[in-house]
Amino acid sequence: MSNNDNRNFVEQIADIDTDFPKWYTDVVIKTQLVDYGPVKGTMVIRPYGYAIWENIQRELDKRFKATGHKNAYFPLLIPMSFFTKEAEHVEGFAPEVAVVTHAGGEELAEPLAIRPTSETIIGNMYSKWIQSYRDLPVLINQWANVMRWEKTTRPFLRTSEFLWQEGHTAHATEEEAMDETMKMLGVYKEFAENCLAIPVICGRKTEKEKFAGAVATFGMEAMMKDGKSLQAGTSHYLGQNFAKAFEIKFLDKDGVQKYAYTSSWGVSTRLIGALIMAHGDRRGLVIPPVVAPVQAVIVPIAAKKGGVMEACRKIKCDLESAGVRVELDDSDSSPGWKFNEWEMRGVPVRIEVGPRDLEAGKVVLFRRDTCAKDAYSLENIVAEVGALLNSVQKDMLECARARRDARIVDADTLEELLKGVDAGKFVRAGWCGCRECEDAVKAQTAATARVFAEENTHEKCVVCGKPAKHSVFFARAY
Ligand code: ZN
Numbered sequence: 001m002s003n004n005d006n007r008n009f010v011e012q013i014a015d016i017d018t019d020f021p022k023w024y025t026d027v028v029i030k031t032q033l034v035d036y037g038p039v040k041g042t043m044v045i046r047p048y049g050y051a052i053w054e055n056i057q058r059e060l061d062k063r064f065k066a067t068g069h070k071n072a073y074f075p076l077l078i079p080m081s082f083f084t085k086e087a088e089h090v091e092g093f094a095p096e097v098a099v100v101t102h103a104g105g106e107e108l109a110e111p112l113a114i115r116p117t118s119e120t121i122i123g124n125m126y127s128k129w130i131q132s133y134r135d136l137p138v139l140i141n142q143w144a145n146v147m148r149w150e151k152t153t154r155p156f157l158r159t160s161e162f163l164w165q166e167g168h169t170a171h172a173t174e175e176e177a178m179d180e181t182m183k184m185l186g187v188y189k190e191f192a193e194n195c196l197a198i199p200v201i202c203g204r205k206t207e208k209e210k211f212a213g214a215v216a217t218f219g220m221e222a223m224m225k226d227g228k229s230l231q232a233g234t235s236h237y238l239g240q241n242f243a244k245a246f247e248i249k250f251l252d253k254d255g256v257q258k259y260a261y262t263s264s265w266g267v268s269t270r271l272i273g274a275l276i277m278a279h280g281d282r283r284g285l286v287i288p289p290v291v292a293p294v295q296a297v298i299v300p301i302a303a304k305k306g307g308v309m310e311a312c313r314k315i316k317c318d319l320e321s322a323g324v325r326v327e328l329d330d331s332d333s334s335p336g337w338k339f340n341e342w343e344m345r346g347v348p349v350r351i352e353v354g355p356r357d358l359e360a361g362k363v364v365l366f367r368r369d370t371c372a373k374d375a376y377s378l379e380n381i382v383a384e385v386g387a388l389l390n391s392v393q394k395d396m397l398e399c400a401r402a403r404r405d406a407r408i409v410d411a412d413t414l415e416e417l418l419k420g421v422d423a424g425k426f427v428r429a430g431w432c433g434c435r436e437c438e439d440a441v442k443a444q445t446a447a448t449a450r451v452f453a454e455e456n457t458h459e460k461c462v463v464c465g466k467p468a469k470h471s472v473f474f475a476r477a478y
Contacts, residue, residue, distance in 0.1 A: 092212020123246030203451030227424020285346025430458025430468025
């Protein structure tokens with residue numbers, strides 16, 4: 001490959017160290033993950049981006065079903081009156097709700113909301129379906145789109161319409177609903193770490209940051225390469241708030257009518273944004289093998305030389321049989337151009353097949369995460385590629401974990417907290433629990449309370465100096 005090829009190519013995306021936001025935009029557009037939709041704030045998820053989403057869906061769906069959930073589908077349109085039934089919920093979502101007022105050439109008697117989330121419509125249905133303790137628990141998940149009108153938008157991170165899943169469960173007791181809330185947070189964490197190779201910090205959110213209508217929200221936070229946090233998923237314990245608003249009642253074993261306890265939990269196409277910003281580098285995307293649309297790409301070197309294309313086709317066939325998602329790039333671009341293209345697109349493993357290596361019974365394998373390459377025996381190529389994909393998956397998580405852990409610091413004062421977040425760190429600090437102090441942190445550092453740490457390791461609130469009720473992870477966030 002010529003150096004020229006390389007330079008021209010890398011120049012297409014902004015420098016990750018000096019202009020992270022531009023780097024992100026360049027990467028998502030140029031690797032054809034997304035394009036902008038004609039309506040401001042909307043995105044088109046292109047095939048390469050959608051394939052990542054399909055892999056995410058497959059992995060999560062498997063886990064939801066293994067924990068006893070079933071999929072269903074609820075309508076996109078929700079009567080506006082449903083929103084007014086839960087006071088906090090309506091207040092929280094009102095500014096973002098898109099409303100349909102006309103249809104069939106007439107003004108509608110009651111305006112209809114395009115779902116920003118489905119607690120209300122599902123609560124309405126559960127009140128019909130749940131009559132007795134025998135009907136509980138109800139464990140349903142929905143894969144759907146939702147709409148939240150946003151003022152500033154960025155592909156995958158914040159768009160007016162996005163794809164997600166939302167689990168909605170109803171239980172006879174508080175304990176069961178709380179167990180469910182924590183169980184699904186655990187499912188998300190295991191998925192984020194083992195499939196997306198993203199280490200996450202899980203914990204409870206403050207009142208200010210919780211879901212509108214929840215008793216308690218638990219989130220998982222991931223560190224991006226610029227040191228900012230991204231909320232990658234949430235699980236809500238809803239108590240009896242929605243049960244009371246929608247009359248989800250059941251006759252218990254003791255003959256008494258009781259309100260059910262509910263939970264809801266969701267992750268969205270935001271996860272694609274998370275994996276881009278957690279792993280990407282100056283060359284572009286680095287996609288973990290479990291969710292990579294293409295896990296290995298074969299690039300012929302000197303394709304016209306005897307045996308090269310035949311060997312490439314055989315490798316492709318063998319890998320496909322072994323269940324590897326593999327592509328053979330037989331276009332007429334130069335090998336150097338292809339290397340850059342597939343590196344930018346984040347394909348975990350590249351297989352270079354050249355006449356000289358073939359004569360020696362070898363091919364070259366390149367791994368995208370470390371950009372290291374080595375010659376391997378052609379005879380064992382299927383096993384070698386499989387082992388390399390496993391290593392890449394595992395090493396990406398360890399590498400991201402080490403990077404994150406090196407960027408977690410503690411602070412005792414607001415000055416220290418500011419210094420930390422300015423340097424792209426997660427800052428753990430004490431908090432007295434009052435809203436004024438939480439607001440003061442945000443006003444003075446632009447950082448927000450992400451989640452509570454498991455243990456309180458601070459004596460004093462970082463703002464007011466009163467006794468700390470919690471240690472909190474503060475960070476600037478997407
Ligand atoms: Zn305080």
